Amino acid sequence: MPEDVKFYRPATMMLDVTERCPNECGHCGYECGPYGKSLGKPVITELMKDAGEEGIQLLAISGGDPFCSRNVYHAVREAKSNGIKTYSIMTSGFFGKTKSSARRVLKRLKEAGYSTEKVEVRKAFGKTNKVGAHFQLSIDDFHKEFVSYESVFNVIDAYCDTFGSTEGLAIDFSYLKNKSEGMGKMLTKIPVRENERGRYFFQFSRGEIELIFSPMVYAGRARKIDKSEFKTWPVRKVLKDCRKKMPSCIGSISDHNIITIRGDGSAYPCCSLFYKEIPRLKLGNVNEESLHEIIERANGDPLLNFMMVKNTALIFNKVGKTMLERYEGYLDRGITHDCEICKDVLTDETVLAELEGKAVKRLPKVKKWQKEIYPDIYPTA
Numbered sequence: 001m002p003e004d005v006k007f008y009r010p011a012t013m014m015l016d017v018t019e020r021c022p023n024e025c026g027h028c029g030y031e032c033g034p035y036g037k038s039l040g041k042p043v044i045t046e047l048m049k050d051a052g053e054e055g056i057q058l059l060a061i062s063g064g065d066p067f068c069s070r071n072v073y074h075a076v077r078e079a080k081s082n083g084i085k086t087y088s089i090m091t092s093g094f095f096g097k098t099k100s101s102a103r104r105v106l107k108r109l110k111e112a113g114y115s116t117e118k119v120e121v122r123k124a125f126g127k128t129n130k131v132g133a134h135f136q137l138s139i140d141d142f143h144k145e146f147v148s149y150e151s152v153f154n155v156i157d158a159y160c161d162t163f164g165s166t167e168g169l170a171i172d173f174s175y176l177k178n179k180s181e182g183m184g185k186m187l188t189k190i191p192v193r194e195n196e197r198g199r200y201f202f203q204f205s206r207g208e209i210e211l212i213f214s215p216m217v218y219a220g221r222a223r224k225i226d227k228s229e230f231k232t233w234p235v236r237k238v239l240k241d242c243r244k245k246m247p248s249c250i251g252s253i254s255d256h257n258i259i260t261i262r263g264d265g266s267a268y269p270c271c272s273l274f275y276k277e278i279p280r281l282k283l284g285n286v287n288e289e290s291l292h293e294i295i296e297r298a299n300g301d302p303l304l305n306f307m308m309v310k311n312t313a314l315i316f317n318k319v320g321k322t323m324l325e326r327y328e329g330y331l332d333r334g335i336t337h338d339c340e341i342c343k344d345v346l347t348d349e350t351v352l353a354e355l356e357g358k359a360v361k362r363l364p365k366v367k368k369w370q371k372e373i374y375p376d377i378y379p380t381a
């Protein structure tokens with residue numbers, strides 16, 4: 001068995017083709033607006049070629065709003081020609097001002113190779129999974145200020161015309177403290193069905209569309225909103241819940257490792273709303289070096305290797321005493337997401353230094369676990 005087998009093998013790429021968005025929602029975690037950088041065509045071409053060679057299987061496109069850049073179609077086309085399925089696109093639907101503008105965009109997307117067809121992808125522990133596609137539209141009180149319901153309905157209609165049904169279509173709804181309060185205004189416009197498992201479905205004349213509810217995260221522009229408006233959990237509870245989950249943090253190895261490429265070319269091993277605030281997570285920039293070089297360097301980084309097999313709670317265990325000594329009342333603080341703990345750990349020089357030291361010591365053990373997680377690349381004799 002080769003000793004230099006790579007553990008960090010991202011299977012999914014989150015690609016922000018552009019940081020630009022025509023909207024400036026008050027809760028935007030990435031603080032997007034009609035400014036910011038976009039990835040150029042030649043960079044996307046090279047990136048998708050390298051991604052195919054690296055074994056990346058899935059592409060999720062986001063932004064900004066991906067439809068602010070014509071290169072969104074180029075990314076889908078190049079991904080397909082390198083054997084990568086575009087399985088997710090997230091948009092506000094701003095292009096749906098008229099039925100024909102919505103149809104034009106979706107027609108181009110289909111022509112570029114976007115499809116709802118399911119493909120089989122490899123997962124950790126030697127498992128495989130069938131993955132379809134999600135065309136995700138965001139609707140909530142913040143988006144509504146910029147994109148009317150009518151525009152969103154036009155996009156839904158155009159999607160059905162283009163792809164034949166509502167399959168693969170989802171609506172993402174962010175809410176502050178109280179889900180039903182946030183939903184209240186929307187429910188007056190849209191009939192919603194709740195199923196026995198607590199999942200919600202928007203009843204549209206051409207079929208059902210799942211509504212995905214996400215509590216709003218206190219990040220980026222959302223920090224201008226009073227924190228008491230957010231749904232929060234004490235750090236103590238978040239850590240307890242994390243312990244029950246699958247072990248990994250970065251890129252969730254229980255599913256697929258991921259790599260995120262932002263519109264300015266910077267690469268990160270996760271798609272957290274906080275990564276921009278955690279310089280330690282930056283892997284490199286695809287405008288300056290190849291994806292191969294970036295992935296190779298990440299593989300040689302003991303801390304990243306450690307984080308790929310340990311989740312937030314277990315990482316906190318390793319540096320918890322130092323954290324508690326430095327931050328009074330830490331366990332009782334209210335947070336909106338477990339990544340906030342990761343941010344605290346990785347941006348405090350003292351705590352980070354302690355963690356880096358532990359990661360170096362644990363590296364031989366981490367390498368041993370990695371063989372169990374990816375038996376397909378670490379076959380047993």
Ligand code: SF4
Nearest residue numbers: 021023025028032092
């Ligand atoms: S939340 Fe979405 S639609 Fe709103 S500004 Fe941010 S990227 Fe644009």
Ligand code: SF4
Nearest residue numbers: 249250270272339342
């Ligand atoms: S816990 Fe840290 S590494 Fe994991 S997703 Fe959140 S910010 Fe990224």
